[in-house]
Each structure stands twice: as C-alpha cells, then as structure tokens.
Amino acid sequence: MHTMWKGSISFGLVSIPVKLHAATENKDLKLRQLHKECHTPISYEKVCPGCEKEITNDDIVKAYEYEKNKFVVLDDEDLEKLKKENDDKSVEIIDFVKLEEIDPIYFEKSYFLAPNDGGGKAYALLREALKDSGKIGVAKIIIRSKEQLAVVRVYENTLLMETIHFPDEVRGTGELQLPDDQNVSKKELDTALMLIKQLTTPFEADKYHDEYRSALLELIEEKRAGKDTVEATDAKKPAAKSNVTDLMSALQASVDKTRKKPGKTTAKKRAPATPKPKTGKSKGVS
Template sequence: MHTVWKGSISFGLVNIPVKLHTATENKDIKLRQLHKECNSPISYQKVCPVCDKEIKNEDIVKAYEYSKNKFVVLDDEELEKLRKENEEKAVEIIEFVKLEEIDPIYFERSYFLAPDSGGGKAYALLRKALSDSGKIGVAKITIRSKEQLAIVRVYGQTLLMETIHFPDEVRNVEEVPNIPSEDKVVQKELDTALMLIDQLTAKFEPEKYQDDYRTALLELIEQKRSGEVTVTATEKEAVVPSDMTDLMAALQASLDRTSKKKPTVRKRKTKEKKEA
C-alpha cells in the first residue's frame, strides 16, 4: 500500500511515528477523447491567449486573483517555505470528542494510519484508549501543501484518519433556495410514508451495493473488445525539415551525377591501355 505521508501523531507527551495510506480509491472509468476522423487521442496545451503561443512549465508562475485581472504573484521559493514550515510539524491531537457530534457533511477523505519504526507500542496504546473511551481525536495535518482538520478514530484493528472540512468550507444551509418554512403534511400521507420507511428498513451491509453503471459500462467495453469492435490511433507522420529535404535532394543529385560519370572514365582508361 503506497505511503502518501510520513510523520508523527502526538497526544499529550505520547508521540507516535506513523505512515499514512489512502483508505479509499476512485474506481470511475476514465474515457479518453479521440479525434473522430483519425481516432488519435486529443491533447491539451497551455496557451497564452494574448501572446497566442504555447507556454512551457518554466514560463508559468502562480498567482492569487484578488479582484478582476488583479493578481498577487507568489514565487516557488515562498510557497515551498510555507509548505515546509507546516509539513514538518507533528500532527498534534487538539482534543477528544464523540463521533456522533460531527455531522457527516464535514467528512472529506479517509486514510489508514500505520505505525512507523518503533511506534507499535504507542500506536496500540492510542487505539486502546480511543476504543475504551468511545471518543475520537481532533487534529490538524498538512497534506500536499494544504492544511486539513482531521479526526482520528478506531476502524477494526487500525487507526483511521479522516480529513474534515473547516466550518467556513461548509456553505450556509440558510442560503439553499425554495425550502418550505413549515411542515404542511397530511397525517394520512405521513403515516403511509412512515410505514414505507419501516418496510424498507434494514441493517446496513455495504457488500449488498454496487455501481451498476460502472459494471454495465465495463461489460459493454469487454463486449466490444472481444468482438474486435476497436480502433487504432493513427500515428503522426514524421515531418522532415525543409532544409533536410533540400540536403537529401542535393545528395541524391550528386550521387546520380557521379554514377553517370563513372562509365565514361572506365572507357577512357580501357582505350588508353589498347593504344599502349
């Protein structure tokens, strides 16, 4: 399992060296875009709309747009300094709370925490303490230059870290349009709805569910591949520079001219031998 971050987590005076592993994966099927005429994959270029030319990575700088077409440019050294100042810090658990106190809207991404060299005992201690207390730890961590709020909890025999949104990243629910202000519901309709919910209530077993669209798409792709309903991208022909073309033409002309002269020379030498 690939390690995405190495550091340590601390609570009080206990310090735990850990490795971070992504707990989930995106299984969306990625489809390429081809040119309909020749089936070649479409490429995307970074082009300056003013200079009307393709821009190389070394000619690009990062900037923050604070108003329309007004920017603050930040160089790589400044950004790297900020990143190092934050990433080199240990992840400190700030406080402990109950999991049910956090609304699911805050949860973002899950990571498995594994003990690094020498961290097994402290890891087991935190896992046992969280399990017995029924609490989770709230911490901060910087991943890929972004500071994240996170929670640490027990998942099976593993410590799981889940990044969660900061409060200002969750939009105000009061801004959602067209929400009824009062419950104007007919009692008979409510009773029927409650009866339906009761009939469909079951224990959550994630194994029962699957991505039907992804499964169907994979089956369609396999059917087409097995039936050889496929296309092959057209390879781009190598373009010979004009000066190279001129050179080749000149070399070929020289070769032709030389080959025509050689028989004449041979005849002359033969004639000279006869006269001798």
C-alpha cells in the same frame, strides 16, 4: 500498500511514529477522447490566449485573483518559505470528541494509519484507549503544504484518519429556496414513516455496487471481444508540426526570393554589355 507520508501522531507527551496510506480509491473508468476521423487521442496544450502561443511550465507563475483580472503574484520563494514553516510531519491531536457530534458533511477523505518502526506499542495503546472511551481525536496535519483538519478513530483494528473541512469551507444554506412544511397532513406523514420503517435494514456495505461501472465494463469487454475496436494513428508531436510549418514558410520564401533574382540579374548583366560597332543600315534592311 503505497506509503504516501511518514510522520507521527502526538497527543499530550505521547508520540507515535506512523505511516499514512490512502484508504479509498477512485474506481471511475477513464474514457479517452479520440479524433473521430483518425482515432488519434486528443491532447490539450497550454496556450496563452493573450499571446496566442504555447507555453511551458517554466513560463507559468502562481497568483491569487483578488478582483476580476487583478492578481497578486506569488513566487516560488514566497510559497517555499510558508511550506518550510508549516512542514511538520505530525498528526497533532488537540481534542477528543464523540463521532456523532460531527455532521457527515464535514468528512472529506480517509487514510489508514499504520505503525512505523518502534511505534507498535504506543499505536496499540491509542487504539485501545479510543475503543474504550468511545471517543475520536480531532487533529491537525499538513498534507501537500496544506493544513488539514482531521479526526483519528478506530476502523476494524486500524487507526483511521479522516480529513474534514474547516467550518468556513462548508457553505451555508441561507441562499437556497426551500419549501416550508407545505401543510403536510398527518396521513401523508404516517404513510411516509411506514415506508421508511419497511425499508429500514442494517447497513451492509457489500450489497451496494456501482451498477453503471459494471455495465460499462461489460459493454467494453463485449466490444473488445467482438473486435469492435480502433487503432490510433501515430500522433504528430506539436513541436515537430510547428517546425515543419516554419520550414515550409522559410522554403517558400526562399523560392519566391530566388524567382525574383534571375530577372534582376539578367538586367544587370545586359546593361554593361559592350555595344556592337555601328556599321550603318544596309539599304535592303527596313
């Protein structure tokens, strides 16, 4: 399993060296977009709409839009300074709480925490202490230069860290147009409660599947087996295309310029030509 971060868990004076691994993965099937006519994959270029030209990463700066079309530009030195000030490779547990006290809306992404070299005993100690206490740790961590709020809890026999949203990142419901009780009758409520009771069962994660993804995979395999496939033509590189266009323009301009020169050159040559001696007009010539 890929190690994406190395650091430590700290609570009180205890420090546990750990490694961080992504606990979940996105199983969505990524579909490419092709040109319908030639089946070439479509690429998206970075183009400045103001200058109407393609730009590279070196031409881009980061900025914060504080009003419509008004920005504060932040250079790399500004951001690097903040990164160094907050680049602490530590999961600092600051509180212990009960899991049920945190609403699921706060949870974001899950990571496995594994002990790093020399951290086995302290890792086991924290794991057993969390099990026996029935508590989870609330912590702070820096991931990719961003401060994250997180919880550390036991999952199976592993310490699991889940990043959670800060309170100001969770939107309020005040702007939503919600119904009142709509005079729900006792009979309607009892029927709904009966239905909930009939459908109540212990949660078993293995029985839930992404049926759409399975059907899509089956469809793709059927088409592939039936040779219902296409092959992309070689895509021309944007830079090469641009050079060809510029070259053709230059060649055409050169051709046009060359076409005009013979007329001018001929006129210039004729002008200084030595006149023929005047012999007078012959009588038979009109």
